[in-house]
Amino acid sequence: EMYRGDMATYFAERLDGFSISGLVRSYGNRYYRKPVAVGDIHWREPISVEMFKYAQSLTDKPVKGMLTGPYTMMDWSFNEHYPNREALAMALAEAIHQEAVELEQAGAKYIQIDEPAVSTRPEELEIAIKAMGVVTNGLKAHTLTHICYGDFEKIYPRMLDIPVDQIDLEMANSHYDLLDTFRKAPFTKAIGLGVVDVHSHVLESVDEVADGIRRTLEVIPAERIFVDPDCGLKTRTVEEAKDKMRVVVKAANRVKKELQLCPRISSSTHGAIRRARTRRASATARRTSSSRSGQWRRTRVGRSKPSTSPASPVSRSSSRMAAC
Known part of the structure; x- marks a missing residue:
């Protein structure tokens, strides 16, 4: 993430059919160069595979392949070529699917297709579901998507139909409010449980993170919980990011010890x-x-x-x- 600049522009620069505009405000004082669809979108060559291979070479543990999803790329781009938003999203889905296939062939056991924009336009959730179906079609890897900071009550539980194995959600920033929603309508997929706030310089304590995990265990079984930060740590310094990740690991290990849990056997x-x-x-x-x-x-x-x-x-x- 640290090397990519903006998560949509990074991929748009490496796909056929895009030009890149000037700076556009994202939020606060953060800006990005917004992609512009000016022609037919096509995958040209592997985009993230070499970075994945490098990261995987540094550890025996599985490293996720990381992609930006077709709906988010469509929503964060200007469209000057396709007849409507859905057509652009579906063209992007075909291109991103090819990149996902390349990652899987390179050895990725987990492939994350980020869709942060899904929660911002509830009326277009069906487009996101349809496009993700193209991306994940035929993949054997464990697939997941990340959705953050939106009005989930307007898209839940329908968002469970997004065709991935796991949905990653920010929970710490919203004080785990979604757990009440999950009590009313069970969360049936694996969850990426965001337990540290990436938009705060404050370092959470191991106690409070462990407590958040315990609260979640009242609603979702342990075998479907993957503990992680709320979102990407790009907005934090390197030391802040490392400190927050250490807290995540310590809290997860503490709760696993309490429950006499151990990592799954491969x-x-x-x-x-x-x-x-x-x-x-x-x-x-x-x-x-x-x-x-x-x-x-x-x-x-x-x-x-x-x-x-x-x-x-x-x-x-x-x-x-x-x-x-």
Whole structure:
């Protein structure tokens, strides 16, 4: 994010069909150069893949691919070419889909398609849903979108139909008010739970962030909660950003310890566990074959298979968090 300048202009500069205008006020004293759609929008070449690869090379943990969504890019651009806003959004969706495919092929297991503008025009939510369907179509990665700072009561629960696996929301800045809304109509997707205010220089305490997570657990189960900042940390200094992230990690770890939760087992580890158990079961059956009947062996092997019941450690490990 720190390298991109504006999140819409960065991508527009690298797509065919856009020119870039002069400075336009965004909010407060922040300005950006607004894109102008002047021709057919087309994806030209990978935009974010090299940066993703570099970031991923620095860690063994998964790094998200980060894209700006088609509805937001449409809303934050001037349209001098397409007949209407929906047509521009759908053209952008095709281009952004291609970038998402490139990220997935580069190894991205999580792809975030930011749509901060979705909450500002409730009457156009259907356009956003339709466009996102094009972006995420066929992707195997875990997909998520970020929506922030709007009147969610006008788009909820319909926004749950946005075709992504997870929706990331600012919660700290709004004092977790959305939890009351979720009590009335359950939040059925995974949630990116914003727990620190990125528009404040004040550093939250671990206690208050942990309390926000606990409050959310009353409404949404742990396996569907991903804890993160409210929004991008670009408006904070590097040290402020690091300090806020340290608080997020400490608070999340504290609550996980309280609940005796541990990180989920990866699918590859999950498979290895199953294979090891099957091998052990087969070996046991072979060793006892001389003294037991064939029927006993079949029963023994059957019992050794991992249970698929809700209480099974293996089945629990397939969710985001598993009981230790």
